[in-house]
Amino acid sequence: xxxxxxxxxxxxxxxxxxxxxxxxxxxxxxxxxxxxxxxxxxxxxxxxxxxxxxxxxxxxxxxxxxxxxxxxxxxxxxxxxxxxxxxxxxxxxxxxxxxxxx
Amino acid sequence: xxxxxxxxxxxxxxxxxxxxxxxxxxxxxxxxxxxxxxxxxxxxxxxxxxxxxxxxxxxxxxxxxxxxxxxxxxxxxxxxxxxxxxxxxxxxxxxxxxxxxx
Numbered sequence: 001x002x003x004x005x006x007x008x009x010x011x012x013x014x015x016x017x018x019x020x021x022x023x024x025x026x027x028x029x030x031x032x033x034x035x036x037x038x039x040x041x042x043x044x045x046x047x048x049x050x051x052x053x054x055x056x057x058x059x060x061x062x063x064x065x066x067x068x069x070x071x072x073x074x075x076x077x078x079x080x081x082x083x084x085x086x087x088x089x090x091x092x093x094x095x096x097x098x099x100x101x102x
Numbered sequence: 103x104x105x106x107x108x109x110x111x112x113x114x115x116x117x118x119x120x121x122x123x124x125x126x127x128x129x130x131x132x133x134x135x136x137x138x139x140x141x142x143x144x145x146x147x148x149x150x151x152x153x154x155x156x157x158x159x160x161x162x163x164x165x166x167x168x169x170x171x172x173x174x175x176x177x178x179x180x181x182x183x184x185x186x187x188x189x190x191x192x193x194x195x196x197x198x199x200x201x202x203x204x
């Protein structure tokens with residue numbers, strides 16, 4: 001699930017690389033936030049997303065399960081976009097730590 | 103400043119689009135976090151970053167000045183990566199609102 005389902009912005013060629021990057025992370029949320037109709041994502045959807053779309057960064061998100069489990073039922077609980085962004089931030093921080101160790 | 107100064111990962115072709123996107127947002131921080139030697143960014147560096155790299159999303163980050171002003175002197179205060187990621191999240195949220203209004 002979630003692959004190739006993202007709409008692309010018509011004028012994406014005008015965006016900077018960073019803006020395009022942010023848009024990709026947003027689209028990724030929309031792709032997996034199926035039950036919540038793109039407004040929120042369930043814990044199980046978020047787990048799928050991390051496993052499938054962040055295979056190399058997933059190990060950075062070690063506390064993901066702890067984080068999302070406290071939100072309740074895996075199929076029913078609703079995580080807002082801000083919580084999703086926070087998880088992506090944890091992956092990014094882990095990525096920075098890993099790189100600086102090398 | 104800040105343009106074209108980012109190192110690219112050698113094995114970036116192995117990453118998914120979302121992982122590459124996260125890496126771009128990380129590299130963007132490193133490019134502008136000059137005074138803090140890539141560990142932290144000053145309010146003025148963050149202003150430059152938003153103005154130059156998020157020209158289309160900058161209007162979404164309307165409360166940026168309020169956010170970063172409370173951190174103190176524009177050239178001396180130090181914002182951690184997590185605070186930078188939070189500002190990028192505000193830009194992303196604003197982007198989502200803008201798109202849903204269209």
